Amino acid sequence: MTSTGDPAVDVGAVDAALAETVRRTGAAIGALYLLAPDRQVLHLEVLCGAPAEFAAPWTRVPVAAPAPVADALRDDRLIWVGSQDEMARSYPRTAVALPYPLALAAAPVTGVLRWGSLLLMWPATRPPRMNRRERAHITSACRNLARLLEEAAESGTPVHRSEPRILPVVAGRPDATPAMAAADFAERLPGGSCSLDLEGRITYLSSGAAELLGRDAGQLLGTLPWQSLPWLDDPTYEHRYRAAVISREPVAFTACRPPDRWLDFQLYPDASGISVRIVPADAGSSPAPSRQSLNSASPARAGQLYQLVHLAAALTEVVGVQDVVDLIADQIMPAFGAQGLVLSAAEAGRLRITGHRGYPSHVVERLDGLPLDTSFTPAGQTLTTGIPSFFSDPEQMRRIYPEAPVISGKQAWAFLPLIISGRPVGCCVLSYDHPHAFKAEERAVLTSLAGLVAQALDRARLYDTKQQLAHGLQQSLLPHSLPAVDGLRVAARYLPATRGMDIGGDFYDLLRLGDAAAAAVIGDVQGHNVAAAALMGQVRTGVHAHATLGTSPDQVLSRTNRLLTDLDPGLFTSCLYAHLDFARGRLCVATAGHPPPLLRLPDRHTVPMDVSPGPLLGVDPDATYPVTEIPLTAGLMLALYTDGLVESPGVDLDDSVARLAHCLDRADGLDLDVVIDDLLEEVRPTRQNTDDIALLLLRVVTGPGR
Numbered sequence: 001m002t003s004t005g006d007p008a009v010d011v012g013a014v015d016a017a018l019a020e021t022v023r024r025t026g027a028a029i030g031a032l033y034l035l036a037p038d039r040q041v042l043h044l045e046v047l048c049g050a051p052a053e054f055a056a057p058w059t060r061v062p063v064a065a066p067a068p069v070a071d072a073l074r075d076d077r078l079i080w081v082g083s084q085d086e087m088a089r090s091y092p093r094t095a096v097a098l099p100y101p102l103a104l105a106a107a108p109v110t111g112v113l114r115w116g117s118l119l120l121m122w123p124a125t126r127p128p129r130m131n132r133r134e135r136a137h138i139t140s141a142c143r144n145l146a147r148l149l150e151e152a153a154e155s156g157t158p159v160h161r162s163e164p165r166i167l168p169v170v171a172g173r174p175d176a177t178p179a180m181a182a183a184d185f186a187e188r189l190p191g192g193s194c195s196l197d198l199e200g201r202i203t204y205l206s207s208g209a210a211e212l213l214g215r216d217a218g219q220l221l222g223t224l225p226w227q228s229l230p231w232l233d234d235p236t237y238e239h240r241y242r243a244a245v246i247s248r249e250p251v252a253f254t255a256c257r258p259p260d261r262w263l264d265f266q267l268y269p270d271a272s273g274i275s276v277r278i279v280p281a282d283a284g285s286s287p288a289p290s291r292q293s294l295n296s297a298s299p300a301r302a303g304q305l306y307q308l309v310h311l312a313a314a315l316t317e318v319v320g321v322q323d324v325v326d327l328i329a330d331q332i333m334p335a336f337g338a339q340g341l342v343l344s345a346a347e348a349g350r351l352r353i354t355g356h357r358g359y360p361s362h363v364v365e366r367l368d369g370l371p372l373d374t375s376f377t378p379a380g381q382t383l384t385t386g387i388p389s390f391f392s393d394p395e396q397m398r399r400i401y402p403e404a405p406v407i408s409g410k411q412a413w414a415f416l417p418l419i420i421s422g423r424p425v426g427c428c429v430l431s432y433d434h435p436h437a438f439k440a441e442e443r444a445v446l447t448s449l450a451g452l453v454a455q456a457l458d459r460a461r462l463y464d465t466k467q468q469l470a471h472g473l474q475q476s477l478l479p480h481s482l483p484a485v486d487g488l489r490v491a492a493r494y495l496p497a498t499r500g501m502d503i504g505g506d507f508y509d510l511l512r513l514g515d516a517a518a519a520a521v522i523g524d525v526q527g528h529n530v531a532a533a534a535l536m537g538q539v540r541t542g543v544h545a546h547a548t549l550g551t552s553p554d555q556v557l558s559r560t561n562r563l564l565t566d567l568d569p570g571l572f573t574s575c576l577y578a579h580l581d582f583a584r585g586r587l588c589v590a591t592a593g594h595p596p597p598l599l600r601l602p603d604r605h606t607v608p609m610d611v612s613p614g615p616l617l618g619v620d621p622d623a624t625y626p627v628t629e630i631p632l633t634a635g636l637m638l639a640l641y642t643d644g645l646v647e648s649p650g651v652d653l654d655d656s657v658a659r660l661a662h663c664l665d666r667a668d669g670l671d672l673d674v675v676i677d678d679l680l681e682e683v684r685p686t687r688q689n690t691d692d693i694a695l696l697l698l699r700v701v702t703g704p705g706r
Contacts, residue, residue: 021141034116068106069117082128111146123248191279325355340431393435412436418454487702491672505532506694516583522640523575553590564618602635606661644691
């Protein structure tokens with residue numbers, strides 16, 4: 001599409017709308033997340049009111065993640081978290097990496113399309129509940145953002161950028177340089193005064209503060225305190241600064257300026273920065289921890305520690321091996337500035353590559369399957385000894401492994417052994433396109449992270465093995481293909497739940513009953529495990545056996561019901577049986593507690609079929625199942641589905657069925673596989689299913705008698 005607009009205008013309009021929303025809601029921080037092209041990840045597009053470093057763990061949020069912005073988009077609702085306690089209960093992973101008093105709202109940005117989520121954060125001093133007016137304003141702001149995004153897309157100037165844009169929370173404020181009167185006021189106060197911007201840089205320093213800190217103002221202005229004052233280089237102090245920025249509440253701490261001078265720091269934040277009062281601590285009340293040696297290794301930055309905690313929490317939630325690879329590539333690689341990844345698993349004495357990023361295919365083929373004792377790269381030695389290896393430039397690597405730099409083309413490497421209880425699991429290699437000096441703290445964090453990756457990879461491989469077994473069982477129980485029936489077009493789909501064993505009790509079938517009849521079956525066995533799948537196979541076999549004998553729909557269900565009550569599996573089953581008689585032009589339907597099918601009439605109007613349900617199979621051995629009969633005419637389309645397609649937490653079932661019917665109204669109906677894809681995309685756009693789904697479509701193409 002040819003661009004017809006100015007990108008700066010479109011980006012500016014979106015940024016201005018976000019800043020205005022932050023201002024009008026009284027929020028301290030605002031962020032706009034947009035769906036990536038694959039629609040599986042939310043990318044931080046704009047951040048307002050906080051430095052970019054604070055958002056580092058959350059620049060990419062998988063749509064499937066248990067996070068407020070992801071839940072808001074998936075569930076299409078406003079998420080409100082009124083306190084830190086509520087955050088810990090509802091979103092423990094987020095609470096671990098964001099341990100500050102605050103309130104938070106996340107809302108979907110949705111118009112004609114689903115764009116992403118809006119995130120707003122307030123100090124904990126605001127009321128713990130959101131009133132109706134505030135909710136309405138946030139909803140309106142989301143609609144406005146969606147409209148601006150749609151206009152930008154239509155003009156050929158989408159607002160996506162590779163890095164988040166950072167906006168000040170309040171526009172048009174004067175520069176941080178104080179007027180002379182304010183400077184005189186600060187100089188007259190006892191002790192010292194200084195000012196920090198939201199990035200933590202010192203923007204003003206009184207002479208009293210310079211004296212107490214032991215440095216000239218010229219040496220401190222524009223610097224970060226924990227970098228220019230080594231005795232403040234402790235995560236505890238940076239944590240207090242972060243708490244002030246995020247909570248917008250005053251905080252205080254006491255620090256020792258070597259050799260033995262204790263100072264009290266009081267931080268008073270607002271939207272433009274932080275005012276700091278520094279006074280000598282009362283010797284009688286100051287804490288007396290042991291003095292930290294200035295010769296000890298410098299501690300990790302608080303931001304790095306929070307990054308590690310966040311990544312550790314994320315690793316506990318990955319499911320399969322591909323999830324581990326995606327997490328390392330999407331979060332760990334950017335956190336440490338790496339451009340390449342090779343993740344290998346130890347199998348039968350060799351290193352098999354299970355995932356990679358940033359390498360061409362011919363390099364991956366050369367590295368895949370190397371023996372554990374290989375001298376080609378450090379991977380085998382690293383895994384055998386359990387000792388990580390770091391190479392800051394090609395020359396270091398070339399002295400021991402001369403071929404490795406030539407093959408990979410990289411300029412620096414971190415080889416991290418993945419070991420669990422002395423058992424080698426694999427090797428994780430992070431690589432860089434340019435020489436990279438690995439500081440002591442970075443090596444320590446990477447080494448710690450390797451242990452967490454090892455645990456996650458081991459669990460993921462076990463899960464994938466179970467999943468493959470479950471998938472094989474599921475596929476063996478479902479029909480491999482549907483029979484061709486003259487005068488009928490059919491298509492079907494089965495989708496497992498996205499959590500659990502990837503197996504369930506939903507099933508479908510299509511049976512040819514001679515030359516002029518057919519039967520369609522769909523059912524749902526309670527549960528998502530091997531027992532449910534096994535019972536599903538028994539139900540499908542029972543229905544098939546009775547149907548092929550020419551039994552009527554009510555008797556097919558009655559006899560299958562008696563079979564289940566005799567077996568007494570402890571699980572219940574819903575089932576719908578539809579008999580299509582082309583010779584008589586009749587459709588007969590009987591249901592055992594199953595959702596009624598949707599009928600799309602020849603005029604393309606879709607309605608739920610009015611059927612009289614019988615009880616679930618396996619409950620009452622003497623149950624009866626009424627039969628509903630309607631004309632079978634050319635152009636009629638029948639949609640049979642299980643409840644996983646229409647049931648969602650907090651959504652009315654009738655509304656979901658009506659939405660499905662509306663989607664079927666709009667389908668052209670020529671290619672039923674395309675119709676199914678469109679229905680699933682519309683009804684389940686995030687592909688996150690709490691229940692498995694079976695869907696069977698049938699379209700009659702000839703009339704009675706054919």
